[in-house]
Amino acid sequence: MHEPVLLQRQATPARDLGTYLASGGLAGLKKAREIGAEETVRIVTESGLVGRGGAGFPTGRKWESVRMAQDPERYFVLNADESEPGTFKDRVMIDVDPYMVLEGVLIACYAISATRAYIYIRGEYRREAQILQCCAEELAAAGYLEGLGPEGSALSIEIRRGGGAYICGEETALFRSIEGYRGEPMSKPPFPTVAGLFRKPTAINNVETIANVPDIVTRGPAWLRTLGTPRSPGIKLFSVSGHVERPGVYELPFGVPLRELLDLAGAHDLQAILLGGAAGTFVFPRDFDMPLSYEAAQEHHATLGSGALIAFDHETNLWRVAERLGSFFAHESCGQCVPCRVGTRRQHEMLETLAEGRGGSDERDLLVRLSQVMTDASICGLGQTASTAVRSLIEAEAEGLLAV
Amino acid sequence: MADTFGILIDGREAIAHEGETILDVLRRAQVETPTLCTHEHLTPAKACRACVVDLKGSRALVASCERKAEPGMEVRTDSERVQNARRGVFELLLSQNDVSTAPSLAAQAESLGADPDRYSGRRYEKGFFDDNQLYVRDYDKCILCYRCVEACGPDVQNTFALTVAGRGFNAGIAAGFGETLPDSACVFCGNCVAVCPTGALMDRREHSLRSEGRWDESRYDVVQTTCSYCGVGCQLELHVDRASNEIVKVTSPMDHSITQGFLCVKGRYGYSFVEAGAE
Numbered sequence: 001m002h003e004p005v006l007l008q009r010q011a012t013p014a015r016d017l018g019t020y021l022a023s024g025g026l027a028g029l030k031k032a033r034e035i036g037a038e039e040t041v042r043i044v045t046e047s048g049l050v051g052r053g054g055a056g057f058p059t060g061r062k063w064e065s066v067r068m069a070q071d072p073e074r075y076f077v078l079n080a081d082e083s084e085p086g087t088f089k090d091r092v093m094i095d096v097d098p099y100m101v102l103e104g105v106l107i108a109c110y111a112i113s114a115t116r117a118y119i120y121i122r123g124e125y126r127r128e129a130q131i132l133q134c135c136a137e138e139l140a141a142a143g144y145l146e147g148l149g150p151e152g153s154a155l156s157i158e159i160r161r162g163g164g165a166y167i168c169g170e171e172t173a174l175f176r177s178i179e180g181y182r183g184e185p186m187s188k189p190p191f192p193t194v195a196g197l198f199r200k201p202t203a204i205n206n207v208e209t210i211a212n213v214p215d216i217v218t219r220g221p222a223w224l225r226t227l228g229t230p231r232s233p234g235i236k237l238f239s240v241s242g243h244v245e246r247p248g249v250y251e252l253p254f255g256v257p258l259r260e261l262l263d264l265a266g267a268h269d270l271q272a273i274l275l276g277g278a279a280g281t282f283v284f285p286r287d288f289d290m291p292l293s294y295e296a297a298q299e300h301h302a303t304l305g306s307g308a309l310i311a312f313d314h315e316t317n318l319w320r321v322a323e324r325l326g327s328f329f330a331h332e333s334c335g336q337c338v339p340c341r342v343g344t345r346r347q348h349e350m351l352e353t354l355a356e357g358r359g360g361s362d363e364r365d366l367l368v369r370l371s372q373v374m375t376d377a378s379i380c381g382l383g384q385t386a387s388t389a390v391r392s393l394i395e396a397e398a399e400g401l402l403a404v
Numbered sequence: 405m406a407d408t409f410g411i412l413i414d415g416r417e418a419i420a421h422e423g424e425t426i427l428d429v430l431r432r433a434q435v436e437t438p439t440l441c442t443h444e445h446l447t448p449a450k451a452c453r454a455c456v457v458d459l460k461g462s463r464a465l466v467a468s469c470e471r472k473a474e475p476g477m478e479v480r481t482d483s484e485r486v487q488n489a490r491r492g493v494f495e496l497l498l499s500q501n502d503v504s505t506a507p508s509l510a511a512q513a514e515s516l517g518a519d520p521d522r523y524s525g526r527r528y529e530k531g532f533f534d535d536n537q538l539y540v541r542d543y544d545k546c547i548l549c550y551r552c553v554e555a556c557g558p559d560v561q562n563t564f565a566l567t568v569a570g571r572g573f574n575a576g577i578a579a580g581f582g583e584t585l586p587d588s589a590c591v592f593c594g595n596c597v598a599v600c601p602t603g604a605l606m607d608r609r610e611h612s613l614r615s616e617g618r619w620d621e622s623r624y625d626v627v628q629t630t631c632s633y634c635g636v637g638c639q640l641e642l643h644v645d646r647a648s649n650e651i652v653k654v655t656s657p658m659d660h661s662i663t664q665g666f667l668c669v670k671g672r673y674g675y676s677f678v679e680a681g682a683e
Binding site: 165182187330331332333334335336337338339341342343344345346349366369370372373375376377378379384 | 451497500
């Protein structure tokens, strides 16, 4: 049985600083300040921690390039704009252990000598924004932000609530949103570590990623690798919803078979799951023994993404599900580039036809053709992945895996 | 020279200069590259994706109008993947827009072999706006290239009357917060009209003549002159109907050292006194 790390305080949530300190909180920050920024970054790098928001970029490498940047003005941004359909782990993480999230933020800010920290939180997460605000104020009042800001001043943490757009979870669009502009993605390169928020070197991390940091710093560089698989060290939060008896957030080490997670959540006799959110892929029972690791997912032409898992029983018309996904992407496309702006619209129109049981191989062929254009030519990840699930469904249908 | 280096385009060596975009190099190397949103005097919007190329080491295709050339880059433009993406962009646009006044778009679509009937579905219907005396806006023809927004904003005019509003397929160009142009910050310089690639923005006189079926560029002479309103010295091109001796449009050459193609409201639209004096 896996001993929870990220959800270690789920049974008795630390809702005030005293409780957090009593259960070992802020030990990571204390240690980081003792060993120094360079050593802290080294530990995070060697730990093997990669971003849990979906892209999987090594966290330590991000921090190192911001730490080494020439410009003294640099930022840390916590991406709490959790908007991927079926993903709700960050909300639970903030709710269960807000101080651990903030401790991770403070360690990151210390490690990169951040000028200021921004927390960009999904607009609908009003309660979680208030929790973080209260906790940040409490940490400031207790003096824990002292000396973390520029030239030994107190670090300032600014909480920004998102305006309700999925695209603002894309890091460059998120920066534009904080800056007061329309949330539209920018091209990479330049990457955020070179020119991010306000065109300054910026480290941006997902909530779950940053929640790993206090324990990594406390327990040392080798600890995370004692969990998970060699190529996917550590633990992952999975948001499980849909046709299961016990929906919720589950913490598991990487490498556990998908079937075990389904059993934990009480899934019986499923037709399929959607793994990785709207930008993920449909996975069918023949692949349910797949280990939940980045490398195994890749071998199965799937993606863990943000760890969202939506379960569907045999009554579900998966084309209807795909139509809802299509609607989602058409609604959330920012409209900047042609392949995504027009492509998501055309994709949704064709999916409407297929969901109604009309249409045939022409629509399917055209969807695949359109998918290639969107994947290749869109500016950002939204357009590039807006057809991933649809493509996986078309392939599964050709193999006769659909029930309805 | 330190600021000159080589990059590979479709396997052939091409010379690039520091600061140039991949598109700059492609053009000098005479590699035909479709473009819609990019404009010589505006920040690349990288929005249309017509100019995408396959850059070795990059997962998705990259917009050549924006990406700076770097030593050792290997670029492919002749692959099926690139051609398919470019064709797709034009097919998607043809499925939503009226391109009757966008000859360049139509010609590029044809040369890529784009099938105008590939995609069907809802057309882009953002409406026709006729709310001022100087130019009209037919947003059914808009491809959201962002040129007008950039010309109105920091690239040229710094007026910031135009912006993109709405999301996805419903995104469109708006003046202020959905105001009419006269109620917005618009100063009617017409520089947005000058850079519009599809005729979505059109001077009133041209629009009137077109709707009467009387617009015929073969009948117009272009007369070079200098604007007489102030001392800046903007060069004007008066498009004059040979038969009636009427001015039908005023533009400025994009390569002129002073204007770079951009004018103010007086230079572009204040020409009726010329005709008054002729009587």
